[in-house]
Amino acid sequence: MLRPKEDDASCPKPRRRDQSGSARAIVPQSANDSLATHSTDPRWKTRLFVNDKGKVLPNLINVAFAFRNAPELCGAIALDQMSGNIMVRRPLPAIGAARCADRAIDDADAIGLTEWLQGNELVGVQIKTVQEAITMISRENSFHPVRAYFNRLQWDGVPRVDGWLTNYLGAANSAYTKAVGRFWLISGVARIERPGCQVDHMLVLEGPQGLRKSTASKILGGEWFTDHLPDDLRGKDSSVAMKGSWIIEIAEMHAMTKSESGSLKAFITRTTERYRPPYSRYIVEEPRQSIMIGTINPTSGGYLRDATGARRFWPVKVTDISIDDLRRDRDQLWAEAVALFRSHGAKWWPDAEFERRHILPVQSDRYAFDAWEDKAADFLESRHSTTILDFACAVLNMEAAKVGRTEQNRIVDILTNYGWVSGPKDTKTRRRLFTNPKMAKGREVGHPLPSKLSV
Template sequence: MEENWKKNLATDSYGNPARSISNLRLIFTLDENLSQIRYDTFCQDDVCFCPLFRNVNGNKIDEESAGKIQDYLERTYRIRLTQNKVFEILKTTSSERSFNPVQEFISQETWDGQPRIATTIIDYLGAEDNPLVREQTKLWFVAAVARVFNPGCKFDNVLTLPGPQGIGKSTFFKAISGRWFNDSFSFASGDKEKVETITNGWIIEISELNGLKRANDAEAAKAFLSRCSDYMRPAYGHKVVEFMRHNVFAATTNETNFLQGDNGNRRWWIIPVKGNGHVSDWLDDLQRSVPQFWAEAYTYYKQGMKLYLAPDMEVEANEIQMQHSNIIVDPIMEDIEMYLEREVPMQYASWMIPTRLAYQKGAYSEPNSTMTSLNMVCARQIIEELPNDLVRRNPSKYTSQYINRLMSMFPNWKRSEQEKVKGLHPAYCDKTGRTKYPWVRVDAPSEESCATLPSELELPF
């Protein structure tokens, strides 16, 4: 068989195999060693199952591997290739032998019909046994399967386990992940590092909620978790390509109040755990059960299970999130809410700040005016216009940053998606007349309101 395909190689004037595309395709496809290089569609890398071309970092093809392939071609076929040419040929030939090791890992066994995944965190980590815990756990397992078989599918929830140190939280996630576990992810890393981490992993643990300590971190995390794909340039590639996400996130922490504010916290599916004896007592049983966990989850995935909680369970999950947030209890919260909900005259946009403050305190009014809502505000505006003088008497506490944290707790308000927006009083704008990331009402009407300065009004500033 070997001699048959080699006879099909075109030769040069010296009788050696010619360095033609057709020859190279035959060699890379049928050579007993080169044909063991396959394309891993999960990690999107060429991997080698022949020891001849492995490198110090394992079986992923890199420059060292390419050098060994060059040497092999010259010794075996008297063909000299550049490394770039080696990678170019591999792009087509290895992809014809593509495989997805995580799909194979998930589907290695047929489910025996015994439900297990809903109670895994209850059984091994001592979580409370209730319907919400069971449903969140089951959906997370199924989502992990869905992300592998349908990369980029919508799922941005993080299975989050707060509990004492040493009870096996990270061990649990590592044990169920096969070879595709990564616990080095941090929101504090640059975007490139974060993308590289999740591209090569399946179960990504955010250990101790790394890089998630401030309100700004929480905003960035919300945006990152919401994405279904990422863009990066693959190794030895020349163009930036889109990578559909094939991972799910888990988080572990020893803290109790770890969520920042209230904005975006719905993504954190929190299951408090207290442990269930020594890790060594249950680890062997867990590892034996892993194939059946994924077989069960794969069955649910093929049945079309939805990857979100029912509305009543969503409400219950939100209540648990509130219990684990470091939300500030501040007496001016009520004042801010009243300020945000109070209707104001259309002329309000053109008033000077002292007039606005007088109106908010009830010392000034505009009878028979058309009323409207404040649909866009900023922290500086709240500090200057809130009727409660406490915010102005205590500037060291009531900074713009602090007010922004308080604003993040109002579910009907969100930061503008635009970095700089026109429309607020000049005192709250930069030199270009814009405000950086103001707060906008979620259900604001599209028509002109006090979110913008009415053009027909004569402004005194």
């Protein structure tokens, strides 16, 4: 069936009930601030679209017009850009009138709003149309609670950021603790000011159970803190779980297997979350707005199991956590970090020289070394290249038939920890060659830097 042309007399255009004035619409506010007071139009009912018989159309455009202009509805709902929730910002009319504001909208609100709209000229409007309008209008009124928190902060000018790990958590006073403490706080600001920016490191608080490491982490994150992540960090469940969170605690790191440590390494460095939310038709790609903090009761055997992944962790031994002082100065810590980021463009990552001199030695002390590594030193220092099987036979006196997948993986890890790299296959044996780049450059071969960790 052919669609009538717009100027076809048999298909009259919808018109506003009152043509005497232009319709007002709220102007979406800046996402940096809390919701502003919107102008309303007391005559909004007279400006709804009607059909050729003068009957108000119960369609999306009229419902949206009501949300933008009715004094009872204007600015009442908004999208929280942090959590993705649609929030009720002030009491809603009708059924929801007695319910408090500053909460996530729910089905009862949609039902109440439908009833109210039906009683205010929009007879026959369906709840589905109201729900669609809620989704659309909330995005026009979006706000960011953490950014709004930053905007409310006023730094008193007293420097605290460089020494916060020492002054509030009892860490050693060193160039290392000053730097990683500063970098971590500024990275928290960066992730809010520039969602999705690269943050490759995670602070790790070491200390005995009962020291209140998690409490300190929760104070820093406030209402945007979580320690509830699924065991499997690779799936969409982790993306869903971290929605609305700014500071995320990774607890019990000492209990992680090597596979879990590898997953955590990839999880830390991710800049976006790509997944399909529950009940949604569409896949979303959201820039990450959170940073990680680990807590651990370390063992004597070390807990960093992957030499390359170990670079992602900044371990700090804490001894005496002053919870009351941290709670008192929490806002000033973030206020200073915001000032450093916004006014001075402070970075949140170390340069290569600082990492080599100050960070790698600390990480090296936490590395869980393989017992086979001590046997490997002399062999590797005298070779330019080797294969997994050559290593197993020469270093471990293993028969070729007994070199399984587990043994192969351990040998590869040892070679990697010593700075060796995987190369092409040997033309004769067709086995993968590992080479020592330092030997290739004519340098003295040995353990790279002060540890098995390489820059």
